[in-house]
Amino acid sequence: MATPVLEVAPLNKQFVLHAQGERQIRVLDGLQFALHPGECLSLQSPSGSGKSTVLRCITGNYLPGPGSHIWLAAGASRVDLAQASPEGILGARRQHIAHVSQFLHVIPRVSCLRLVMTPLLAEGLDESRATRAAGELLEALHLPERLWPLAPRTFSGGEQQRVNIAVALAASQVRPRPLVLLDEPTASLDAKNRSAVVALLKALQAQGSALLGAFHDEDTHLALSTRTLTLEEHIDS
């Protein structure tokens, strides 16, 4: 079997709420799994929590707990994201991971076209090619052209999410990222837009990207997943 793109061995995570008398919430305890190119692993959780935590620990948005190791095959080397320096994590985010978050977190006051163009420019495309590629991506997601020059702050939830997805996957249109993380990517979308997103993700999968996702809706889960992983219930002490 090919080398796993991602090897979580293990992932521990607990939260300590100092304001609540040091209340500890252990969300993940000894989670282990591996992900290979072309796979799409779907995270399931009976209690509803933990999926987002797994994804956030991988991107470094949450600090993985002590003893965690998150191996990412990065180019010719492997890096342990759980032990990496802040610069290392920033580098991994930029170069090796595409992350579709659940909600749009973008810099305010920038047009959605410019938001999508920015990672394309960073990939080396010039202004005109980046503009074209960004437009193609927004079109593939059925975002009307009249919205492109506007900042997404005032968009509907579904429109914002499509911008979010476009921004997250833009760089991968130039160079597919080995790891794609998806946190409820289609939760706010209707059927037509959901299939557009699925098509984009399937294309990445076909190019060898490994997908790891928390999918709320059944359609997307069925369309993409090659495997499922159920997280244990968390421990609250």
Added chain:
Amino acid sequence: MSDTLLLEAHGVAKTFGRVRAVRNVSLRLCEGQSLAIVGESGSGKSTLLSMLAGQLKPDVGSIRYLSQDGWVHLETLEERHRRKLARTEWGFVRQHAQATLRPRVSAGGHVGERLMGQGARHYGQIRARAQEWMARVEMDPSRVDDLPSTFSGGMQQRLQLISNLITHPRLVLLDEPTTGLDVSVQARLLDLLRGLQADLGLAMILVTHDLGVARLLADQVMVMLSGEVVEQGLTDQVFDDPQHAYTQQLVASIL
């Protein structure tokens, strides 16, 4: 952004009388990186910034900066060299532009001052460069001869900013650059800062009590309390998954 280390502080401390303003702070900053130092009044963040800018000498510890001519140690730096660095490779933006801008010097005079300090002697060229930079931060270039009092607070801040940037500094230090400005003015100034930081590849150290500003501008953040760093790391991680009790309290206090 590169991995070239630009500024490194080690075990820095500063005491004023019986007040230990800064105790045992260390940090590393690479080229093109941005770091926010957040904390409330009295946390020591401004004192720390002054030391990083070479304006104040630490009582203990070392601070070194990679200049064009190699590593320099700020705690032993000669005034002559400090001034030269402060006028060329460094920028310092203060909270109140009035503290820096001289009332009888025009916009062009302020922006061109660093150039003149370096020996620039062509009036027309100096003025033209000043106008270029004014346009770059959305100021009306035809106002190049206007005095600072004729500009709004937000414009004065932009003036202070470009007066620093004209020599393409590699490191810019900012002390509450948008505090006190109207919200919409703040927003536009932050946008400008972010854009300039990306365009010019500036390394930035930003002191602020506003977590939103830190999120917008800085890759990494240091949280200070009573002179000490209680938490540091990637900005989104520190604010979304705060470990220290004080950070959790700070984050929870955002209105």
Added chain:
Amino acid sequence: MNPAQLEPPFAYLDSQTKRMIRRALLKAVAIPGHQVPFASREMPLPYGWGTGGIQVTASIIGPQDVLKVIDQGADDTTNAVNIRSFFQRTTGVVTTTLTEEASIIQTRHRIPETPLRAGQTMVFQVPIPEPLRWIEPRAQEARRMHALRDYGPMQVKLYEDIAQHGEIATSYDYPVMVNRTYLMSPSPIPKFDNPKLHRSPALMLFGAGREKRVYALPPYTDVKSLDFDDVPFRIEQWNEACAICGATDHYLDELITDNKGTRAFVCSDTDACAKRQQS
């Protein structure tokens, strides 16, 4: 001993004081343009009347010297007359109004039109020796600026003049760079006279009594008036000639000659004017 029988020492100052001032002057000559502090003495004139210049002259004058004293270019104004007679009484030296005959020329606010030669010494009366005074009011910071050659703010001031007035507005006490090193105030001479300082064969000494500073330009020192490449330094020009001697290359004073407001332009340098008339 009857106080009336006590005579003042040669040139009024005691020899210790002269030695102290000469030492300061030597240091000043060694560092052209650099202001050297000295222990300014009480003189029989109040501050503001040339006590600095008088102390410098008193320290260097000898019995063989020939002294000329001018005030705004004229030998016959009250100040010039008073100072000249002071030195006559305390030294007995020969005095003159002819520039070329003098070995020491004490001046307030002008340099003679007649070119100076090697062996002559000009002594300038200086009110404010610090050229950065109006730009940096803190004395300590101004000294640091000189030490670090940190003269950007002065250039900014000239920039502002051009921005606000279309030209550099300073017309007297125009700042100069000495030896490409120190920024210096040439004393309130009109900028017309600045070029005369550049590589002059004469020794130039500057004395500020109230501010207690001396500075100097040894002969043949480079002295350049500050300007911009595209807004170069220019001296004053007049459309008129001197009403008395017809000179067109002398500094002219504008005089009102009668109650109707009639104006005449007349040479400021009385000696040069007289010479021109004769030729």
